[in-house]
Amino acid sequence: MAAEPIIVVRNLSKAFPGVQALKDVQFDLYPGEVHTLVGENGAGKSTLMKILSGVYQRDSGEILIGGRPVEIHNPRAAQRLGISIIHQELNLMNHLTAAQNIFIGKEPRRGGGILLDEKAINAKAKELFDMLHVDLDPRVKVGELTIAKQQMVEIVKALSFDARVLIMDEPTSPLNEAEVEELFEIIRHLRAQGVGIVYITHRMDELFRISDRITVLRDGQYMGTFRASETNLDQIISLMVGRKIDETARRVSKMEPGDVVLEVRNLNRGRFIKNVSFTVRRGEILGFAGLMGAGRTEVARAVFGADPVDSGEIYVKGKKVVIRHPRDAAKHGIGYLSEDRKRYGLAVGMSVIDNICMTDLPTFITPFGVLKQKKMQKTTSEQVEALSIKTPSLVQKVKFLSGGNQQKVVIAKWLVKNCDVLFFDEPTRGIDVGAKQEIYQLLNELASLGKAIVMISSELPEILRMSDRIVVMCEGRITGELEGSTATEEAVMKLATQRETMMKTA
Amino acid sequence: MANQSNKAAAQSPVKTVSGTKGASARQKVLAFSSLVLLIIVFSILSPNFFQPYNLIAIMLSTAVNGVLAIGVTFVIITGGIDLSVGTMMTFTAVMAAQTVAVWNLPVIVGVFVALLVGTICGMTSGIMVAKFKIPPFIATLGMSMLTKGLSLIIANSKPIYFTNAPSFSQIAMGTMFPFLQDFQIPNAVIILFVLAILASFVLNNTIFGRYTFAIGSNEEAVRLSGIDTDRWKIAVYAVNGLICGVAGILIASRLNSAQPALGQGYELDAIAAAVIGGTSLSGGEGTILGTIIGAFIMSTLTNGLRILSVPQEWQIVMTGIIIIFAVYMDMLRKRR
Numbered sequence: 001m002a003a004e005p006i007i008v009v010r011n012l013s014k015a016f017p018g019v020q021a022l023k024d025v026q027f028d029l030y031p032g033e034v035h036t037l038v039g040e041n042g043a044g045k046s047t048l049m050k051i052l053s054g055v056y057q058r059d060s061g062e063i064l065i066g067g068r069p070v071e072i073h074n075p076r077a078a079q080r081l082g083i084s085i086i087h088q089e090l091n092l093m094n095h096l097t098a099a100q101n102i103f104i105g106k107e108p109r110r111g112g113g114i115l116l117d118e119k120a121i122n123a124k125a126k127e128l129f130d131m132l133h134v135d136l137d138p139r140v141k142v143g144e145l146t147i148a149k150q151q152m153v154e155i156v157k158a159l160s161f162d163a164r165v166l167i168m169d170e171p172t173s174p175l176n177e178a179e180v181e182e183l184f185e186i187i188r189h190l191r192a193q194g195v196g197i198v199y200i201t202h203r204m205d206e207l208f209r210i211s212d213r214i215t216v217l218r219d220g221q222y223m224g225t226f227r228a229s230e231t232n233l234d235q236i237i238s239l240m241v242g243r244k245i246d247e248t249a250r251r252v253s254k255m256e257p258g259d260v261v262l263e264v265r266n267l268n269r270g271r272f273i274k275n276v277s278f279t280v281r282r283g284e285i286l287g288f289a290g291l292m293g294a295g296r297t298e299v300a301r302a303v304f305g306a307d308p309v310d311s312g313e314i315y316v317k318g319k320k321v322v323i324r325h326p327r328d329a330a331k332h333g334i335g336y337l338s339e340d341r342k343r344y345g346l347a348v349g350m351s352v353i354d355n356i357c358m359t360d361l362p363t364f365i366t367p368f369g370v371l372k373q374k375k376m377q378k379t380t381s382e383q384v385e386a387l388s389i390k391t392p393s394l395v396q397k398v399k400f401l402s403g404g405n406q407q408k409v410v411i412a413k414w415l416v417k418n419c420d421v422l423f424f425d426e427p428t429r430g431i432d433v434g435a436k437q438e439i440y441q442l443l444n445e446l447a448s449l450g451k452a453i454v455m456i457s458s459e460l461p462e463i464l465r466m467s468d469r470i471v472v473m474c475e476g477r478i479t480g481e482l483e484g485s486t487a488t489e490e491a492v493m494k495l496a497t498q499r500e501t502m503m504k505t506a
Numbered sequence: 507m508a509n510q511s512n513k514a515a516a517q518s519p520v521k522t523v524s525g526t527k528g529a530s531a532r533q534k535v536l537a538f539s540s541l542v543l544l545i546i547v548f549s550i551l552s553p554n555f556f557q558p559y560n561l562i563a564i565m566l567s568t569a570v571n572g573v574l575a576i577g578v579t580f581v582i583i584t585g586g587i588d589l590s591v592g593t594m595m596t597f598t599a600v601m602a603a604q605t606v607a608v609w610n611l612p613v614i615v616g617v618f619v620a621l622l623v624g625t626i627c628g629m630t631s632g633i634m635v636a637k638f639k640i641p642p643f644i645a646t647l648g649m650s651m652l653t654k655g656l657s658l659i660i661a662n663s664k665p666i667y668f669t670n671a672p673s674f675s676q677i678a679m680g681t682m683f684p685f686l687q688d689f690q691i692p693n694a695v696i697i698l699f700v701l702a703i704l705a706s707f708v709l710n711n712t713i714f715g716r717y718t719f720a721i722g723s724n725e726e727a728v729r730l731s732g733i734d735t736d737r738w739k740i741a742v743y744a745v746n747g748l749i750c751g752v753a754g755i756l757i758a759s760r761l762n763s764a765q766p767a768l769g770q771g772y773e774l775d776a777i778a779a780a781v782i783g784g785t786s787l788s789g790g791e792g793t794i795l796g797t798i799i800g801a802f803i804m805s806t807l808t809n810g811l812r813i814l815s816v817p818q819e820w821q822i823v824m825t826g827i828i829i830i831f832a833v834y835m836d837m838l839r840k841r842r
Contacts, residue, residue: 091727092724093728104728105733
């Protein structure tokens with residue numbers, strides 16, 4: 001490690017009305033290292049990042065850059081100091097090309113500064129891509145790229161400001177396994193070039209794959225910094241949550257799986273779903289594993305009637321049913337909890353009570369069409385209690401709840417509807433470790449109540465831990481089924497990457 | 507939806523990329539082939555349609571709407587809308603007439619006044635949108651009423667004729683290139699095409715054009731890249747106002763008068779032309795070529811139906827259907 005740190009943060013504190021977001025936090029970053037910041041939601045990671053990138057101002061403490069104390073008044077000042085940040089939500093212009101995005105605001109010009117030098121823009125972008133070994137055509141519109149490639153564009157854009165420090169906020173949450181590896185490859189290149197990287201993640205499995213050092217924050221307090229080679233997952237997690245959580249324990253079914261509740265036969269939809277058949281039993285958690293784009297979400301949406309299918313049969317409790325619309329699915333007791341809660345699962349601008357009662361509103365109206373407020377309140381408070389949803393009141397707008405509690409509201413919504421089969425699509429995405437445990441517990445409880453649960457997840461530890469059986473998909477096909485109690489990460493990954501072309505040559 | 511397509515892209519990046527590119531080109535091809543189809547159908551149905559004088563009539567009738575549509579295309583690409591272009595055009599025409607016919611100033615001063623007034627009106631809309639954060643729909647609706655009222659006040663609700671300046675009508679109806687005289691192509695048509703080429707160049711090759719697209723695509727991202735988005739938005743509305751001034755001169759010249767009651771409704775024709783040509787109302791997408799094709803589709807349709815003696819009421823109905831169809835095709839394209 002180089003002798004001189006790029007950034008040193010000493011005794012940093014920041015308070016917001018009512019909350020001490022950071023208290024005497026220490027942090028330092030050396031050139032050419034990946035320093036990972038972990039902590040639950042609300043631990044102060046974002047606040048620290050935002051202070052470093054000039055969004056917030058500190059209350060007290062010291063920030064040294066290159067050994068000199070600095071004030072970072074705004075994001076531009078941070079950029080000038082060589083600090084760039086990649087936000088979780090990418091800030092790109094989808095209609096512009098990769099090169100145009102990278103050079104927005106600092107386009108090479110000709111013709112007296114009025115005309116764009118498109119050739120130079122593309123050539124310079126290509127240079128930057130080559131430097132990082134990114135295989136990307138600078139002339140492709142960003143909107144046509146995968147999230148992973150868009151992220152690379154954002155990284156290159158940040159570097160085009162001559163960044164010495166790159167802050168990455170949960171960059172892997174929308175990526176599949178192969179893309180994560182590609183991103184890590186780029187991070188290694190950056191590291192080799194002496195860029196210091198502040199890496200923030202919720203995914204414990206990648207902590208030791210990429211970090212040189214790890215700093216843990218809890219409730220705005222500094223819990224310690226460790227060399228990745230000298231610590232372990234248990235230590236980090238216990239520091240993060242202040243209690244020990246067994247991340248690797250397998251699920252033990254409380255009951256024998258019962259009758260088949262849902263059977264899907266030979267489902268087909270273009271190139272997304274190819275001849276998919278599976279069954280789910282009462283009281284069972286069926287895991288759907290696979291890389292992103294394997295077709296798992298597509299299967300769930302097709303069964304739920306959200307997308308049209310080319311062919312296939314669906315049986316609910318042994319009876320053949322026709323599902324053309326989510327309405328039909330709901331009628332047959334099938335619920336779907338989208339991976340993108342905010343877009344598809346919740347009306348975030350509406351209250352807890354309105355959201356929870358939404359799917360089953362017809363049961364809450366009088367014959368004249370007037371809402372039965374009392375009954376809605378009663379049902380909602382029952383659910384809030386049962387799922388221990390943390391909300392100041394039933395009329396609180398959902399957007400003010402934490403990710404974990406939002407997810408619980410979505411679950412409550414489908415419980416009110418009394419569904420027998422529930423599809424959970426990435427139920428713990430963007431949720432911190434503590435809240436994850438609660439969601440897992442909830443899934444287990446739902447299963448023991450006799451619900452049939454299908455859980456789609458891209459996190460292997462989660463799949464292994466939660467599933468009774470695991471169905472693995474790749475390129476729209478089911479490539480295998482594994483017993484949850486005996487499956488290994490390697491076995492799942494092997495099936496998840498079993499491409500059709502490979503099978504043909506084999 | 508976006509998520510899904512990303513997933514699809516992850517599966518076969520090459521295929522999807524070329525597929526989307528194809529779709530975007532398809533829309534332009536679709537608009538162009540609809541225009542060709544319209545021309546063929548009308549030519550078959552009436553021997554009077556595909557005649558030099560009629561084709562020139564179509565071009566002439568496209569000029570004003572085409573010019574307005576070019577201006578409003580810039581605004582729509584930023585994700586905004588301008589409902590005031592019709593009455594803004596009238597206001598500039600009235601101001602030009604006031605200058606030339608009432609104050610007896612030279613024609614060139616009238617032209618300058620029209621362009622200046624247009625730019626100021628546009629800039630005002632831009633400031634309302636960018637600085638005061640008034641939704642473009644409302645800000646420009648207000649500007650529309652404001653300019654309409656001012657036109658009527660200044661002209662005293664009566665047309666102003668250019669009786670003292672016969673050369674004014676030459677701006678649109680004369681032919682500036684002697685060798686084109688044989689074809690009888692009026693200046694208005696040439697102005698339309700020159701402006702289109704110029705606008706297309708500006709949109710694709712200048713910083714101004716780049717930021718116009720960028721703002722429509724993701725304004726916040728542009729702002730975070732350290733660009734003064736407000737200033738550029740105001741500039742876009744100002745350019746649109748300037749182009750309204752051009753349209754104002756053209757229409758006043760063609761009618762040899764400023765008609766203060768005219769103008770309302772032109773904005774919707776202009777927006778329709780842009781949309782038919784593939785400009786997305788949600789911003790970030792659009793071409794001047796598409797807009798010009800859109801404007802030609804509308805005027806060809808009107809002209810053809812008139813030649814076939816279809817009552818004017820039905821011409822309007824047909825135009826409505828075409829607009830809905832065009833936007834529907836655009837939605838289908840995006841759903842892929």
